[in-house]
Amino acid sequence: MLEAWEYVINHPEKLAGWTLDHLQITFVAIVIAVILGVALGVYITGKGKEHIADIVLYIADIAMTTPSLALFGFLMLILSSIGLRAIGFLPAVIALIIYGQLPILRNTYTAIREVDPAMIEAGRAMGMTEKQVLFKVKLPLAVPVIMAGLRNAIVLIIGIAAIAAMIGAGGLGVPIWRGLRNARMDLIIVGGVSVSILALLVDALMSRVEQWVTPKGLKTR
Amino acid sequence: MxxxxxxxxxxxxxxxxxxxxxxxxxxxxxxxxxxxxxxxxxxxxxxxxxxxxxxxxxxxxxxxxxxxxxxxxxxxxIGYAIQEIGLFPHMTVGQNIETVPVLKGWPKAQRKERAEQLLELVGMAPREFIGKYPSELSGGQRQRVGVARALGADPxxxxxxxxxxxxxxxxxxxxxxxxxxxxxxxxxxxxxxxxxxxxxxxxxxxxxxxxxxxxxxxxxxxxxxxxxxxxxxxxxxxxxxxxxxxxxxxxxxxxxx
Structure with a gap:
C-alpha cells in the first residue's frame, strides 16, 4: 500500500497520463453507446417489432456474457480482416460500446414498454400523433429507468476499459498489466484503485445529471 | 350534433x-x-x-x-376527460391544460390566457395552481384539472x-x-x-x-x-x-x- 502511494507521489505525471487516456477511451465509448443504445431501444418498442426486439436483446445478452478477453481477440480478428487497425484505440472503443449496450437497451426498452397504457391513450385521445406520444409522453415518463440503465453501463464501461490496455489502448489498465507481469504489487494497486475511484466519481456526477434530466413532476419528494 | x-x-x-x-x-x-x-x-x-x-x-x-x-x-x-389518473404526471397543471392548444399550434400568450381562464372556471386560483404538478394536488383538484384540460381548446x-x-x-x-x-x-x-x-x-x-x-x-x-x-x-x-x-x-x- 505504502509503496503504491510512494509511486503516485513520485510519478504523478504518469498517473495523470493513464487517467486521461482512460477517460478519453471511456468518454468516446460512452457517448456512442448511449446514443446507439437509446435509439435502438426506442426503435424496437415500435409496433410490430416484437420479433426484432427479441433478437436484438438476445444478441445484447450474448455480447454481455462473452468474456472480455475473448471479445477483444475476436474484434482484432474482424478488424484486421477488413483492413482496419486491430490494436489500440479503435477495437477498445468498439468493445466497450458493445458491452454498454445491454443495460442501456434493456432499460430503455422496458421503460418505454411499461409506460402506463392509460397515459398513452390519454395522449392519443388529445390528438397526439404516434411521434408526439413518443416524445411528449413515453420518453419523459421513461427517463428515470433509462437513466438507471445508463449509470449501470457507464460504471461497467469504466471498469472493463482497464482490460483495453492489453490491446495497446492505454489507460489505467497499463499499470495493472505491467504490475502483473513484473510482480509489482504497487503498480497493480495504483491502477486498480484509480479505476474504482474514477468509476465512483463519474457515477456521482451521473446522479447529478439524473436529477437534472428527470422531469420535475416525477421526482419523489 | x-x-x-x-x-x-x-x-x-x-x-x-x-x-x-x-x-x-x-x-x-x-x-x-x-x-x-x-x-x-x-x-x-x-x-x-x-x-x-x-x-x-x-x-x-x-x-x-x-x-x-x-x-x-x-x-x-373533441374534449376528453377521464379519471384523475389521466393527467400527465411530468407536466404542470398549466402544461396539462395546454396540451391540445399546443398540438393545435396556438401562440403562447393565448394558451396561457386560456389555461388561467379555465382554472378560474373550475374554481382553482390560477396563480396558485398553474405551476404545480399533479402529484401536489388532491384527488378532487386533479379531477378539476382533468375537466379543464378537456376544455383546453374550447371543443x-x-x-x-x-x-x-x-x-x-x-x-x-x-x-x-x-x-x-x-x-x-x-x-x-x-x-x-x-x-x-x-x-x-x-x-x-x-x-x-x-x-x-x-x-x-x-x-x-x-x-x-x-x-x-x-x-x-x-x-x-x-x-x-x-x-x-x-x-x-x-x-x-x-x-x-
Whole structure:
C-alpha cells in the first residue's frame, strides 16, 4: 500500500497520463453507446417489432456474457480482416460500446414498454400523433429507468476499459498489466484503485445529471 | 350534433361489444351512457373519437361522417376527460391544460390566457395552481384539472369516461354540482359514461341505457323512472324501493330548477 502511494507521489505525471487516456477511451465509448443504445431501444418498442426486439436483446445478452478477453481477440480478428487497425484505440472503443449496450437497451426498452397504457391513450385521445406520444409522453415518463440503465453501463464501461490496455489502448489498465507481469504489487494497486475511484466519481456526477434530466413532476419528494 | 347510426363493434375474436346502436344527441345536450360493467358504453364512447375503430354503421358529427375526418384532427376537436389518473404526471397543471392548444399550434400568450381562464372556471386560483404538478394536488383538484384540460381548446363536444369515478362521495357530489353549473355556462354537447344510476339521473338531460352492447331505452331521466319501456328498465331503476325514491327525489329537484 505504502509503496503504491510512494509511486503516485513520485510519478504523478504518469498517473495523470493513464487517467486521461482512460477517460478519453471511456468518454468516446460512452457517448456512442448511449446514443446507439437509446435509439435502438426506442426503435424496437415500435409496433410490430416484437420479433426484432427479441433478437436484438438476445444478441445484447450474448455480447454481455462473452468474456472480455475473448471479445477483444475476436474484434482484432474482424478488424484486421477488413483492413482496419486491430490494436489500440479503435477495437477498445468498439468493445466497450458493445458491452454498454445491454443495460442501456434493456432499460430503455422496458421503460418505454411499461409506460402506463392509460397515459398513452390519454395522449392519443388529445390528438397526439404516434411521434408526439413518443416524445411528449413515453420518453419523459421513461427517463428515470433509462437513466438507471445508463449509470449501470457507464460504471461497467469504466471498469472493463482497464482490460483495453492489453490491446495497446492505454489507460489505467497499463499499470495493472505491467504490475502483473513484473510482480509489482504497487503498480497493480495504483491502477486498480484509480479505476474504482474514477468509476465512483463519474457515477456521482451521473446522479447529478439524473436529477437534472428527470422531469420535475416525477421526482419523489 | 352527434348521430350514431347502426353502430356496431365486433372484435377480431368474434366478441360483439356494441350492436346496432342508433341515437342522436342534440347540440348542448348532456347525454349519459349508462349500464353495468362490460355493457359496451365505454366502447361506444371511444368510437366517437375513434380511439376504438368502428366495424359497422356510421357516426356523424355535425353531419360529417367521423371516419372521413383525420383522426388526430378529430380528437383535437373533441374534449376528453377521464379519471384523475389521466393527467400527465411530468407536466404542470398549466402544461396539462395546454396540451391540445399546443398540438393545435396556438401562440403562447393565448394558451396561457386560456389555461388561467379555465382554472378560474373550475374554481382553482390560477396563480396558485398553474405551476404545480399533479402529484401536489388532491384527488378532487386533479379531477378539476382533468375537466379543464378537456376544455383546453374550447371543443364543441366533450367525452367524459367516469370522470368522477375515483373520488370520495362528498367531493364527488360537489364536483357534480360544480360541473352542472359549468355546463350551464359553456353549453357543450356531452357524452358522459357512468355505471352510477344516481349520477346518471342527476347529470343527464337524456340517458342511453345499455345492456349487452344494445340500447335498451333512450329517454329523459323522468321517463326512464316513470315510463320504463320494459321490465329490464323498470328493474334497473326500481328494483329497490329506497333507491327508486331517492332517484325520484333527484329527478324532481332537477325539474324544479
Amino acid at each position: 352527434i348521430r350514431l347510426d347502426n353502430v356496431t363493434k365486433v372484435y377480431p375474436d368474434g366478441t360483439e361489444a356494441v350492436k346496432e346502436m342508433s341515437f342522436e344527441v342534440g347540440k348542448g345536450e348532456f347525454c349519459v351512457l349508462l349500464g353495468t360493467s362490460g355493457c359496451g358504453k365505454t366502447t361506444t364512447m371511444k368510437m366517437i373519437n375513434r380511439l376504438i375503430s368502428i366495424t359497422g354503421g356510421n357516426i356523424y358529427i355535425d353531419g360529417v361522417d367521423n371516419a372521413k375526418i383525420d383522426e388526430n384532427e378529430l380528437r383535437r376537436s 364543441p363536444v366533450l367525452l367524459m369516461d367516469e370522470p368522477f369515478g375515483a373520488i370520495d362521495p362528498i367531493t364527488r357530489t360537489k364536483l357534480q354540482d360544480e360541473f352542472l353549473n359549468i355546463q350551464q355556462e359553456i353549453k357543450k354537447t356531452i357524452i358522459f359514461v357512468t355505471h352510477d344510476i344516481f349520477e346518471a339521473i342527476k347529470m343527464g338531460d337524456k340517458i342511453v341505457l345499455m345492456k349487452d352492447g344494445r340500447l335498451v331505452q333512450y329517454d329523459t331521466p323522468a321517463n326512464l323512472l316513470y315510463k320504463p319501456e320494459n321490465k329490464f328498465v323498470e328493474n334497473f331503476f326500481g328494483a329497490d324501493q329506497a333507491i327508486k325514491k331517492a332517484l325520484e327525489e333527484i329527478s324532481k329537484r332537477r325539474q324544479s330548477e
